[in-house]
Amino acid sequence: MEIQNRKIPEGEFMAMRQEVLQQWPTGRDVDLTEAAAYQKQQKPSRNFSARLIEAKKEHRTLIQPRAGVPVLEEHIKLMQYLEKEGEAALLPTTIDSYTRQNRYAEAEDGIQESIRLGRAMLNGFPAVNHGVAGCRRVIESVHTPLQVRHGTPDARLLTEIAYAGGFTSYEGGGISYNLPYCKNVPMETTIRSWQYVDRLTGLYEEMGISINREPYGPLTGTLVPPCISHAAAIIEALLAAEQGVRNITVGYGQCGNIVQDIAAIRTLEELTDRVIHAKVQVERENPTLPRLTTGPTRISEAFRERFGKAGEAAERVLARSSRALGFDLPWGLLTVEYGTSPVTAPGETQRLTISITECPHDNRLACFNWQLPEGWTMNPGPSQALQCKQRMTAFLAVEITPGEFSDSVVYLPVRLRLSDRRSPLWLTVPFQLRGAVGQEDLVYSEWYKDDEDRLFARRAEKLFLK
Numbered sequence: 219m220e221i222q223n224r225k226i227p228e229g230e231f232m233a234m235r236q237e238v239l240q241q242w243p244t245g246r247d248v249d250l251t252e253a254a255a256y257q258k259q260q261k262p263s264r265n266f267s268a269r270l271i272e273a274k275k276e277h278r279t280l281i282q283p284r285a286g287v288p289v290l291e292e293h294i295k296l297m298q299y300l301e302k303e304g305e306a307a308l309l310p311t312t313i314d315s316y317t318r319q320n321r322y323a324e325a326e327d328g329i330q331e332s333i334r335l336g337r338a339m340l341n342g343f344p345a346v347n348h349g350v351a352g353c354r355r356v357i358e359s360v361h362t363p364l365q366v367r368h369g370t371p372d373a374r375l376l377t378e379i380a381y382a383g384g385f386t387s388y389e390g391g392g393i394s395y396n397l398p399y400c401k402n403v404p405m406e407t408t409i410r411s412w413q414y415v416d417r418l419t420g421l422y423e424e425m426g427i428s429i430n431r432e433p434y435g436p437l438t439g440t441l442v443p444p445c446i447s448h449a450a451a452i453i454e455a456l457l458a459a460e461q462g463v464r465n466i467t468v469g470y471g472q473c474g475n476i477v478q479d480i481a482a483i484r485t486l487e488e489l490t491d492r493v494i495h496a497k498v499q500v501e502r503e504n505p506t507l508p509r510l511t512t513g514p515t516r517i518s519e520a521f522r523e524r525f526g527k528a529g530e531a532a533e534r535v536l537a538r539s540s541r542a543l544g545f546d547l548p549w550g551l552l553t554v555e556y557g558t559s560p561v562t563a564p565g566e567t568q569r570l571t572i573s574i575t576e577c578p579h580d581n582r583l584a585c586f587n588w589q590l591p592e593g594w595t596m597n598p599g600p601s602q603a604l605q606c607k608q609r610m611t612a613f614l615a616v617e618i619t620p621g622e623f624s625d626s627v628v629y630l631p632v633r634l635r636l637s638d639r640r641s642p643l644w645l646t647v648p649f650q651l652r653g654a655v656g657q658e659d660l661v662y663s664e665w666y667k668d669d670e671d672r673l674f675a676r677r678a679e680k681l682f683l684k
Contacts, residue, residue, distance in 0.1 A: 221406050223460050226417045234414060238374045242322045244349030245375055250421070253382035256354070257427045262640060266363035266387035267428040267465040269308065281305075284367065286312030286342035288325075288332045290352050293343050294359045301360045309360060311385070313368035313376065314342030318399070320372055322346050342368070345383070346376055353383020365389060365430070369399040372411040377418055387430035387467075388419070391454035394434035412454075413461060420462020424579050426638030431463050435486075436471025444482035447471065452490050459494055462578065464548050466490075498546070545645050549636055550577035550606065552584075554647055563652045564593075567619040570647075577606040582637050584612075589631040593621025606636075626654035 226234075239245035262268055273280050283306055287293050293311070300306045316325035325347050328340035345353055345366065357364060365387035366380045373390060380388060392409030400408075419429050433454035437447055451468040458466055468490050472479045541559060545552040557569030574584055588600040597617040604614045620628075629646040 221409050223457055225420075225461055226413060231414070231417050231421075234374075235378075238414070239378060241320070241375045242346055244346060244379060247350045248378045248382045250382075253350075254422065254425045254427060256382070256384060257386070257422065258425075258638075260357075260384060260386075261361070263361055264357065264363050264384075264386065265428065266308065266365055266430045268640075269363050270430060270465070270467065273307075280307035282308035282310055282365070284310050284312055286310065286314070286367075287338045288314060288329050288340035288342070288344055289338070290348055290355065292338070294356055297356060297360050297364070301362050306362060308387075309362045309364045310367050311345065311356065311364055312342045313366065313370065314340040314344050316340065317342070317344045317346055317376060318368050318370040320370075320375075346379055350379055350382045353380060353385065357384035363387065365432070369395055369434075371395055371400045371403045371408045374411055374414045374418075377415045381418065381422060381429065386428070387432065388415070389432045389434055390415070391433040391450075392457065393450045393454055394437060397450075398434070398436075398438045409457065413457065416458040416461035416463050419458070420464075423462050423464050426636075426640075428465050429463075430465045430467055431458050432467040432469055433458075435469025439471055441473050442471065444470070444473070444478065444486075448482070448486050448489060451486060452493050455490050455494060456497060459497075543647065547574075547634075547643060549579060549582075551575050552634070552645070560648055561650045561652050562620055564620050564622055567617055570616050570618055572602075572604065572614045572616070573611055574604060574606050575611045577608065577612075579606060579636070580608045582606045585635045585637070586614075587633040589633070591621060591624065591628065591630075594630075595619045595621070620649060623649075623651040623654070626651050 239248055269280070283300055283304060285296055285300060287296055297309055297311075300309060314325060314328065316322070316328060322344075325340065325344040329344060329347060332339040343356075364385055366376070366385050367389045368376065370376055370390065373395070377388060390412065392412035393405065395412070396403060396405050396408040416431065419431055422429050433451045435447055435451055436442070437450060447470060451470070455466045455468055468486055470479070470483055470486055473482075539555050541557075542553050542555040545554075551574070553571075553573045553575070555571040555573075557571070558566075559568075562568065572586070582605070584604045584606055586602045586604070588596055590596060590600050595618070597619075602614055602616060604612050606612050627648055627650045629648050632645050632647060633642050634645060635642040
């Protein structure tokens with residue numbers, strides 16, 4: 219099986235869904251459109267992603283226990299107890315071992331045996347057997363966000379039921395749920411199954427529903443070096459992002475050295491952000507780069523010719539406006555292009571061209587609201603709406619006339635919201651007062667030329683005197 223880090227085409231994904239939902243009778247209750255509507259009507263306080271973002275902004279640590287029992291009513295009591303008495307900021311639902319191995323018939327036997335004996339005969343909550351309705355009873359019984367935690371190599375059906383049931387966070391990945399949990403399943407198989415999970419998460423994201431994904435950081439839990447667990451977490455984050463996941467929590471298991479553990483946690487977040495942003499930037503700046511695959515690298519003659527002439531790259535660079543601002547949004551690339559220049563004066567009217575490209579959503583409205591200072595005006599007004607469509611560029615032109623400047627540079631706040639999204643985005647567009655910023659002629663120091671000559675000499679030695 220050849221695995222590539224590419225987004226699963228929608229037609230191929232939907233064909234896979236038909237097979238997945240037939241694995242157990244409760245799969246027939248999953249309706250993607252109805253599930254999305256149910257998720258949208260949930261209270262914001264139950265959204266896992268929103269709780270994480272809020273805590274990160276406020277620098278707060280959140281506490282989440284681990285828990286799960288087989289009987290629905292008992293699991294609800296357990297969640298309510300952890301919420302009220304345990305004061306948990308985030309709640310879990312740990313899945314039983316039979317469900318993790320897709321042995322749903324035996325999980326059903328475990329539920330009935332637990333009811334008969336009056337005690338838990340499974341080590342978790344069999345969500346697939348309880349189905350969409352059972353999961354929703356759990357979600358609606360508490361006010362705290364819930365996450366599914368498990369260890370399932372093939373979690374496709376479990377994901378479908380959990381998301382339709384209202385869960386807003388989901389743990390696991392193709393690497394982290396292979397190495398610690400199964401020795402007889404090839405890595406390619408689990409990665410492919412978890413690409414399905416992430417593609418489903420991406421579909422919900424496209425419908426305006428943020429679901430958090432968390433790769434399992436501890437791996438085997440046996441003093442794994444941070445470099446190994448970091449690599450696995452970042453790879454799984456890249457795999458998830460490719461399928462459309464937009465809220466990812468990378469995890470780390472403590473190894474016992476407090477200094478190393480704190481350093482590992484800090485570097486993991488920084489490295490993950492850096493790698494994902496680099497990937498996005500590289501693909502945006504040079505989409506002709508060859509993709510990484512499991513096979514040997516092959517570069518076609520046509521690509522060599524284009525690369526050697528640099529015609530395509532030059533054309534893209536030269537076509538860019540020097541007066542354009544670019545904003546990398548979670549759902550596309552926003553460009554604001556000044557008609558004349560960002561350097562202006564009171565009373566000078568100029569045209570601003572606003573465009574949105576690479577939007578993964580279809581038929582969404584991007585609503586702009588400019589917070590103009592007193593005396594500044596905009597035609598047709600400070601509020602606009604731009605219709606976005608997949609694989610198309612949407613344009614909007616407005617005219618702005620500056621008033622008085624309170625400083626040499628004025629940053630205009632712009633509130634931007636996409637339809638079906640709860641939270642707006644904020645960005646600033648700068649304008650500089652003409653004549654307010656300048657500098658005298660620069661004079662090089664007497665040592666500058668000598669330093670430059672030494673630098674050129676060292677470069678020449680490296681290049682030609684080997």
